[in-house]
Amino acid sequence: MNYPFWDVPLLGSGWIIGLIAIFHVMISHFAVGGGFYLPMAEAKAIREGREDWLRAIRGHARFFIILTGVFGAVSGVGIWFAIGLAHPESTSTLIHNFVFGWAIEWVFFIVELTAAAVYYYGWDVLPRRIHLIVGWIYAFCAWMSLVIINGILTFMLTPGASWLGAAGTGQEATYFWQAFFNPTYFPSLVLRTLVCISMAGVYALITASRIDPLAEPQLKDELIRWSAKWLLPSFILVPIGFFWYLASVPESQRALLNLGISTIGQGTFTQVTRAATVVVMTSATILAFVYFSAWRNSRHFNLGRALCVLFLAFAATASAEHSREMLRKPFVVGEHMYSNGIRKQEVEKFNREGYLANSMWLQTDTPPVSLRRVALSERVEPDVTANLARGELMFRGQCLACHTVDGYRPIARLLQGRDRQSIGSFLKTLHENKPDSPYRSYMPPLVGTPDEVEALTDYLDALINHNVKSRPSQLAQAGKPSF
Structure with missing residues (x-):
């Protein structure tokens, strides 16, 4: 398992x-x-x-x-x-x-x-x-x-x-x-x-x-x-x-x-x-x-x-x-x-220091990259693969408790028709978790640094739209996953 x-x-x-x-x-x-x-x-x-x-x-x-x-x-x-x-x-x-x-x-x-x-x-x-x-x-x-x-x-x-x-x-x-x-x-x-x-x-x-x-x-x-x-x-x-x-x-x-x-x-x-x-x-x-x-x-x-x-x-x-x-x-x-196991008092810390660096469940040296709908070929740059691995861990750690990819509460259907910018806007709303947010009453806030949120955006874009692209300036700042 x-x-x-x-x-x-x-x-x-x-x-x-x-x-x-x-x-x-x-x-x-x-x-x-x-x-x-x-x-x-x-x-x-x-x-x-x-x-x-x-x-x-x-x-x-x-x-x-x-x-x-x-x-x-x-x-x-x-x-x-x-x-x-x-x-x-x-x-x-x-x-x-x-x-x-x-x-x-x-x-x-x-x-x-x-x-x-x-x-x-x-x-x-x-x-x-x-x-x-x-x-x-x-x-x-x-x-x-x-x-x-x-x-x-x-x-x-x-x-x-x-x-x-x-x-x-x-x-x-x-x-x-x-x-x-x-x-x-x-x-x-x-x-x-x-x-x-x-x-x-x-x-x-x-x-x-x-x-x-x-x-x-x-x-x-x-x-x-x-x-x-x-x-x-x-x-x-x-x-x-x-x-x-x-x-x-x-x-x-x-x-x-x-x-x-x-x-x-x-x-x-x-x-x-x-x-x-x-x-x-x-x-x-x-x-x-x-x-x-x-x-x-x-x-x-x-x-x-x-x-x-x-x-x-x-x-x-x-x-x-x-x-x-x-x-x-x-x-x-x-x-x-x-509902995703994040304590309310940890939100600020995770946003400041990073979710991947602090979650006790993510301390692993070789995280798998499945990307069910994305065929990662040998031509994909290592930095892109590393970034998608970060995004997948964000998804598994913060979304998988309530959502599936294709079944109950499917991410594929919830984000269907959204391009990368639209997915990013949606995640930004969850990350900010403002009092007037329509999702605040039933969805946890998305926690993590801006780079981690961007990695999740890339992962979901790849998962939904089969879009695997390199963003050199941001990837250089994000670096490889730190587990």
Whole structure:
């Protein structure tokens, strides 16, 4: 791999993280909500003396432990692998600042996995009272994992004034609790807990839908209806939690959503507004579909309909997570680190001393020159090759985290039709990063010396327009790359 510049063709590294994360969130939220569903359903069955319920719940427990214990755990590891490649700087920040938080989370996670195994395999071995206690131990530990991870996830959007005041001093970890209980922590925890509860109902509908309505009509009717009720708290309380969450988001980030809402008539939605709209529409569709298809027609609710609900839940979850990610733009850690790994406090230094000379990821003696669309022949002057190598490293270090060449957010399409002068003007706008710049709210500033910006201009001109030309006066000043 070309670590630390993870160049994923077409999709880009961001979408690799996104796809793994959405898959993981769909399972991990079920792991929390389902942890409450199982002991509550079991307690209800014991209280009412329903052996048919206990048999059905045991089947659901088997589905639960396979999905969460295997696919949930593997996708969680996949997220760490992906973010470590795509965003090594931000991953390092999260690890160093929350090292004890991660340790606490891992303790809960280990107890959670152990309790899940004991709960399922001890179904016919443990006394019912002990078995229920194990189920509640699992539920508590699963929710506590969410409590810990939620603090770290919300920190990335709103690290808080106290932590930001210490950023760069080496004393960041002393503000652990201020960073953990950041402004969006509690509204996010409420929202995610509600989503976990609804996910428990969504997945329970899948296993309940497979009950034979001819053999056990009453059991299917009762389990479908009882599972459908788990979706109600989410749909009733999520709007309240959502407005609470928005009120906690910094005005600068909330402006991205407001801009999209205010320009609906012009058709110029921002991405975050589009995603938020999908969340609202799919959530309303789920509520209507479950009411008419599951609640009112429970005995005919089959697996196909249950999978439709799951697909809608997937769309809502994916859009919600995308909205949360987009709200952070242009940062990966709010007001501290830009999405390309450059810290806000480093911008001046990089502009003065050079990006290539100071970035820890660019200390290499033989940087490769790929130039995907440019065939560098032997007749190209060495100085030109060296200059293009500098430009490529600027591109890989500052652009590749969010853009690809030909795929998602493609540079080739964004700069299509621009000549070298136009590309240079665009980069100058990003470099100056003035308050009135149309790109300031969602793109990081371009950092580096004027020569480095010129090298990036040449590289993009070569990449887009296949234009490889020597500029003797500027190349003489730039010299060969200093790595």
